[in-house]
Structure formats: C-alpha cells, structure tokens
Amino acid sequence: MENNGQASAxxxxxxxxxxxxxxxxxPAPFRPPxxxxxxxxxxxxxxxxPGEVVSTTNTNVNRxxxxxxxxxxxxxxxxxYGSTYGGYGTGSGLxxxxxxxxxxxxxxxxxxxxxxxxxxxxxxxxxxMYRGGYGGLYxxxxxxxxxxxxxxxxxxxxxxxxxxxxxxPFGEQDPxxxxxxxxxxxxxxxxxxxxxxxxxxxxxxxAMLIDQNTQAFHMFMSALxxxxxxxxxxxxxxxxxxxxILGVRTKPKGVHPPGAEGLPGxxxxxxxxxxIEGPKAAPSxxxxxxxxxxx
Amino acid sequence: xxxxxxxxxxxxxKFSPFYENxxxxxxxxxxxxxxxxxxxxxxxxxxxxERAAFDTADGVYDLCxxxxxxxLIVAAVADGSLKIYDLSLPAAANPIRSLHEHARExxxxxxxxxxxxxxxxxxxxxxxxxxxVDRPASVRTFKEHAYCxxxxxxxxxxxxxxxxxxxxxxxxxxDVREPxxxxxxxxxxxxxxxxxxxxxxxxxxxxxxVDKSIKVWDVRNYRVPVAVLNGHGYAVRKxxxxxxxGSMIASCSYDMSVCxxxxxxxxxxxxRYDHHTEFAVGVDMSVxxxxxxxxxxxxxxxxxxxxxxxxxxx
Numbered sequence: 127m128e129n130n131g132q133a134s135a136x137x138x139x140x141x142x143x144x145x146x147x148x149x150x151x152x153p154a155p156f157r158p159p160x161x162x163x164x165x166x167x168x169x170x171x172x173x174x175x176p177g178e179v180v181s182t183t184n185t186n187v188n189r190x191x192x193x194x195x196x197x198x199x200x201x202x203x204x205x206x207y208g209s210t211y212g213g214y215g216t217g218s219g220l221x222x223x224x225x226x227x228x229x230x231x232x233x234x235x236x237x238x239x240x241x242x243x244x245x246x247x248x249x250x251x252x253x254x255m256y257r258g259g260y261g262g263l264y265x266x267x268x269x270x271x272x273x274x275x276x277x278x279x280x281x282x283x284x285x286x287x288x289x290x291x292x293x294x295p296f297g298e299q300d301p302x303x304x305x306x307x308x309x310x311x312x313x314x315x316x317x318x319x320x321x322x323x324x325x326x327x328x329x330x331x332x333a334m335l336i337d338q339n340t341q342a343f344h345m346f347m348s349a350l351x352x353x354x355x356x357x358x359x360x361x362x363x364x365x366x367x368x369x370x371i372l373g374v375r376t377k378p379k380g381v382h383p384p385g386a387e388g389l390p391g392x393x394x395x396x397x398x399x400x401x402i403e404g405p406k407a408a409p410s411x412x413x414x415x416x417x418x419x420x421x
Numbered sequence: 422x423x424x425x426x427x428x429x430x431x432x433x434x435k436f437s438p439f440y441e442n443x444x445x446x447x448x449x450x451x452x453x454x455x456x457x458x459x460x461x462x463x464x465x466x467x468x469x470x471e472r473a474a475f476d477t478a479d480g481v482y483d484l485c486x487x488x489x490x491x492x493l494i495v496a497a498v499a500d501g502s503l504k505i506y507d508l509s510l511p512a513a514a515n516p517i518r519s520l521h522e523h524a525r526e527x528x529x530x531x532x533x534x535x536x537x538x539x540x541x542x543x544x545x546x547x548x549x550x551x552x553x554v555d556r557p558a559s560v561r562t563f564k565e566h567a568y569c570x571x572x573x574x575x576x577x578x579x580x581x582x583x584x585x586x587x588x589x590x591x592x593x594x595x596d597v598r599e600p601x602x603x604x605x606x607x608x609x610x611x612x613x614x615x616x617x618x619x620x621x622x623x624x625x626x627x628x629x630x631v632d633k634s635i636k637v638w639d640v641r642n643y644r645v646p647v648a649v650l651n652g653h654g655y656a657v658r659k660x661x662x663x664x665x666x667g668s669m670i671a672s673c674s675y676d677m678s679v680c681x682x683x684x685x686x687x688x689x690x691x692x693r694y695d696h697h698t699e700f701a702v703g704v705d706m707s708v709x710x711x712x713x714x715x716x717x718x719x720x721x722x723x724x725x726x727x728x729x730x731x732x733x734x735x
Contacts, residue, residue: 137488137489137490137537138438138439138486138488138489138491138534138537138708139438139439139709141438141534141577141620141664141708142620142664142665142708142711143577143578143620143621143664143667146621152624152641153641154579154623154624154640154641155603155604155624155640155641156576156579156581156582156596156603156623157581157596157598159535159579159580159581159582160580160581160598163536163538163539163553164533164536164538164539164551164553164560164580164597165538165539165553165555165556165560167580167581167597167598168551168560168561168597168598169560170598171597171598171599173561173597173598173599173600174560174561175561175562176556176558176559176560176561177522177558177559178522178559178561178562179522179524180522180523180524180544180546180547180548180550180562180564315455316455316456319451319454319455319456
C-alpha cells in the first residue's frame, strides 16, 4: 500500500488556508497567540490543572448564564424511583413522542423510546434508562441519552421504535450504591438486544413469507379459474362440434347485437363475434351509451 | 467511488491530513447504545480496503488524526476515555495510550492544526479537556457548560482559541490561557450538536443544532447570525467548513441527508445527497483533495465521493 503523502516528521502538510495567507475580515477579538507548545503556554498562564478527574457528583462549578432551563439528565431523572416508565420525551409540539418500554425484566426498565418526533424540541433526548436489573436495588443507573439525537431508526419513517440513542454503555460499578456511577451492563442487555434483533428479523421474514405465499396462492387460484373458464369453452365448442356431426342442429349462441360490437371485452375483435364468451348484450341497452359511443 | 460496509453503525469519519487516500471511521454497535466499538482505517483506491481496525469495549463516537504524526489516531470512546492508536504498530500493541479522566461518554475530539501538539475532548460530563500528546494526563479542564458538550473545535488560525458546542443551547469560545470562556453565544433555542470554524476567516463560526438549522456567526458581533441555513428536516448532527473554499459548509443530519451550503449566497443549499438510508452522523471534507467528501451513518456504510457525483455510483 503506497501512500503518496509527505513525510511525517514535520507534521501534516500545510493546509490550503495556510497557503492562502493572512485571513480575517478585520481584527479578531482574540489575544495574539503565544509562542511555545501548548502545555507551556497553558502553564505560563496559570490556568493549568493537570490531570483533573471530572467528578460525577460535583456539578457545582461555575455555570454562568445559561439563560435557558436545561433539561434534567436521564441519569438524574432516575431519582424518581418506582413505577416503570419508558420513553421519555420532553414535550414537543411537533410530531409525537413515542415511548414505550417500561417494565421489562423485573424492576429494570429500559425505556426504549423517546421522541423521534421532530427531533426537534421534543424528545430532545429519547432517553433510555437502564437500571441494574436487580429487584429493588437502585443501582446508579446509567442514562443514555443522545446528543440531542434520538430515535434509533429501527423501522420505517414512523420511527419504529426510537431507541434513545446514544450512549454508551455504562460506566462502572457498584450496583448497590445509589449515588455511585452507573451500574455495569448486565450481559443480558447485550443478549436482549440480540434477542430483539432476532425477533425483528424473524417477524420480518415471517411477514415476507406470508406475503409471498398469499400472492402465490392468489396467482394459482386465478390461473385455476382461468383454466376452468377455458375448459368450459373448450367443452362447449367440442360439444357443438360433436352434436353437429351427430346431426343435431344447435343454435349458435352469443350472437352479439350490433350495438355491442364496440364494447371492450376479451377477444372481442370487431367483426368476429362467434365466441361464446363474448360480451353479452346489455339487458336493456342501458350501458350502450356509457362511453358516449359515437357509432 | 466505492462504498465500505462496516460491521457496526458509523459515527464519525475523518480524512487523513497526511495522505489523500486514507480515511478513519469510528463505529459503535447497536446504534451506540451499548456494545462494542471499532476504529477502521480505510485505504481509498478503485475499491475501499481496510488497512487496520481496532476494537474497543465501548462504542467509538468520534476520532481525529494527529497533525504531527501520520500514523496516530485519537478516538473518543463511550466509556469516557480517549484512546490513541498507532497504525505503525501491530494491533496487539494498540492502543498505545488510554486517557481516562472524563466521567461520562466522550463525544468529540479535535486536534490542534496550528500547534499540532495538543487536542481537545468534549464529553457528556459537561467538560472539555485539553490534552497534549506527550503527557499522560490532561493539561486542563474547561468546566462551564451546564449540559453535555458535544463538540469542540480549534480555531484553524489561532493556536490558543477553540469553540465548544453544548446541549445547554450555547456555544462558547475559549482561550486556553484564560480561566473561563471568553465568549458565550446563545446560538440556538435547542441543543447545539456541532460547531466549526471558517478556515479562511478566523472570526466566523458555524453551529448546528437540534432545531434543524445551521447558523453562521461572526464572533465580533454575535448578537445576530451572519446566516441561517435552513433545509434539513431533522436535527443537524455535524457541520464542517470546507478547507478549500471559505464559504462552503458541509453538514449531515438525522434526516439522512448530507448537504453542502454556501452561506454567502442567497440560495445557500448547494448540494444535497440522500444516499444514506439511516441517520447520517459523520461527514468530512478532504484537506488534500478539493471537493472530496466522506460520510457515514447508522446504515453502516462509509461513502467517499467527489462533490457533484453520485455517492452510490460504482
């Protein structure tokens, strides 16, 4: 595999915008860049906090001026213990928030759902919550919510079931600690997903099979009926022939009244009216002028 | 251009800044809800072949190429860790580093293209972290957002400035030398999922939101957007300025389309590609080949095509 690029030592090749030269439609509101490498620059500014591990519980940092209410996070909503609830979608005026779920597997609830609807406004995060699947244990629960993205698209445009997308797997451990980080993914969730996949697949195939069978049956039946139809004609024709030979004179049936000649019908060639199954004369001629026959 | 099928749902795709024929793809199993992830490195040619693949225990939401070394990739993993892979090493020796400081899923990474020695990670624990390749711990943490941070993007012309996009409906602009953010843009009424800087004007920023719009802002006057690009039918997941044309923007959305925009002109929607059959969540424009686009989505396909051609054409 040959790569026709530059050597790696000096970093990536110059970007098109770097080759283009100076930028900007005016003075930028930024302080001029400092020289040196990033860690030195940050340390020189006195803002470095090397290796700070972000805590899950401590959210009391400087959160100035959001100006808008911020939705509660899925893992915070889990403080409402108890009844099962599944799909969650903050009210969207648009579309719908589908959400189903709830009580699968004992106390664990996996709400699959959330507003696919609109993707806007509503169902801003289809959240699926997972709880450790123990009887009444409040394992931290790991919420997964998507970056404003929802609705897993299993299914058609209606959204099938929106899986609150997102996120990932669960963090770590200790299912007994109500304030701890999310509980581990019980492996049966993985198997649940597989089972669901299998079930959906199965029903998909089943539906297809049923559909195909119905069609085949229909075609078979119509062919059969056509066969009977034709064999009836054959029988009539043969009977006429035999009777004629025997000297019995039969009246030719199905003579068309002149007016019916132009009507559409199978094998109704103009001037050739001897077919038995040709269009019958309308009882009272009531249909003759349906098409505005100009003849 | 050919298509590549990944075993998992695609989440992000990035062109190598070194080689025009290399693309890295981040994927996650089960739509990223739970399960494994995989980083693919693809070699472009008459067909797309896989050059390397790295498995992770959790979904991979984003990745970026190192700007200083052609074989390094940084991946943002759903367990909150950042993993650095070296393509020149065998799979058994990878990842060469796993940086685990975020408390929640890591949703975005971006490598500094000016100084080429540092990168940012945006996480659902509301923080952005600054890392350098030579240190095993983060250099500093930016905590101000009140909700998940979905993306962070370095200013392509200023080594110390970057922007972050958050679910608290704001985009913030930061200087790594300042203790707090230097600017807060209440950019949308709904969550902001992505942001990117204009490569030819260091004051122009684009944000993409759940409200289905992309807004272009001038940071010197951020009361009103320079342009509002409407046209996507659902939330816009990623936005990317062209490296070659100053006013060109690529975006992908949950309406399964990839759009190209020129925010300077009246009729901003330049192109629309409906080749994905599921949410399109990753898009990138090649730095080395003008007009070359890549996209991936939950339909587990990676497309690479030239702008103006049909991505599905064989």
